[in-house]
Amino acid sequence: MNVLRRLFAIPDDGCPWRIAPAWWMTAAMLIATVQTLCLVVLVFGVYLRNRLPVLVTDGVAGGTMLAVMLGMLYLLPGRGKLADKLGIRKFRERDLRIVLVGIAAVYAWEFSVTPLWEMLLRALNITWKENQALLELCASGSWRRFVVMLVLVGILTPVMEEVLFRRLLYSLLRPLGIWNGLILTSLVFAAVHFFLHGFPALAGIGAVFQWIYLRSGNLAASILAHMTFNFIALSVAFFIGV
Numbered sequence: 001m002n003v004l005r006r007l008f009a010i011p012d013d014g015c016p017w018r019i020a021p022a023w024w025m026t027a028a029m030l031i032a033t034v035q036t037l038c039l040v041v042l043v044f045g046v047y048l049r050n051r052l053p054v055l056v057t058d059g060v061a062g063g064t065m066l067a068v069m070l071g072m073l074y075l076l077p078g079r080g081k082l083a084d085k086l087g088i089r090k091f092r093e094r095d096l097r098i099v100l101v102g103i104a105a106v107y108a109w110e111f112s113v114t115p116l117w118e119m120l121l122r123a124l125n126i127t128w129k130e131n132q133a134l135l136e137l138c139a140s141g142s143w144r145r146f147v148v149m150l151v152l153v154g155i156l157t158p159v160m161e162e163v164l165f166r167r168l169l170y171s172l173l174r175p176l177g178i179w180n181g182l183i184l185t186s187l188v189f190a191a192v193h194f195f196l197h198g199f200p201a202l203a204g205i206g207a208v209f210q211w212i213y214l215r216s217g218n219l220a221a222s223i224l225a226h227m228t229f230n231f232i233a234l235s236v237a238f239f240i241g242v
Contacts, residue, residue, distance in 0.1 A: 009215075010178055010179075010182075010211065010214045010215060016087035016213060016214060016216070016217035016218065016219065023172060023175070026168055026171050026172045027172055028072075029069060029072045029073070029168055030164075030168055030169065030172065032068060032072065059152045059156065062152065062156050062157055062160045063156060063160075065160055065164065066156065066159060066160040066163065069160075069163050069164060069168065070082065070163070073085045073086065073163075086163065086167055086219050087167060087213070087217065087218065087219045088218060088219045088220050089217070089218050089220070091218070091220055091221070091224075092218075094216070095216045095218050095220070095221040096221075098212055098215050098216045098221055099212060099216075099221050099224050099225045099228075102208045102209070102211065102212040102222075102225050103225055103228055103229065105208050106204070106205050106208050106225075106229060109201065109204040109205070109208070110201040110204065110205065113200045113201055113204060114197075114198070114200070114201050117197070117199070117200045117201075118197070121196075121197075126196075128196045128197040129195075129196070129197060130197055131197075131237075132193070132195050132198065134149070134153060135233060135234070135237040136237075137149070138153075138234050138237045138238050139237040139238060139241050141238070146234070146238045149234055150231065150234060153230050153234060154227055154230045154231045154234055155227060157230065158223050158226035158227045158230055159223055161189070161226065162209065162213070162219055162222050162223045162226055163219070165185055165188070165189045165206065165209075165210075166185070166209060166210050166213045166219065166222050167213075167219060169185050169188060170182070170185045170210060170213075173185055178214070182207055182210045182211065182214070183207065185206065185210055186203045186204070186205075186206035186207040186210060187203055187206075189202065189203070189205075189206035190202035190203035190205075190206055205229065208225075209222045209225055209226055210222070212225050
């Protein structure tokens, strides 16, 4: 028990970044990001949905959100590089160990909780879709689509989501307590995927990624874990099938 307690302990401050904005600045950044996403989806998803493939829409939306978040963080008051405001520093061997432990925890959680969640959904007579649309798209696609998805879903999406959830949203919820902020951030992370079958798994995955960030004090560590997870999921979908 003591070993597990030491393993999953989080530093008392719970804030890896060296330059933290006021809560209202963080809230403004989140609102601006959501508004930007809505605008991009409206333009590309509604008016151009019959002219552009879904991957283009997702790529533009994700890239725009990331640009908005990084731009606003860069313009925050206070001296320091953008990396200081994100909580990114040089990768160390300890960070890699934390990432490996986190990835192992992610799969242990996913494989243990999903069957129980399916049993509950069946007991409540709730239907669900078993696989995410992007994985089905990857499984039925060509090599070209697979490579494009590796770039968009394997690289761009993890960077965007880690900045949005692990850095911005958590810092907004951090005053509620380290673990309360972690749990709430993870629940929101799972909810915005709109994937009922994977909700508890995604919530656990989000919690582990947040733990990796706080434990290592390096956003690059949680980004690497997220990229690894997405790369594996896409590769399994493409080569084996979902």
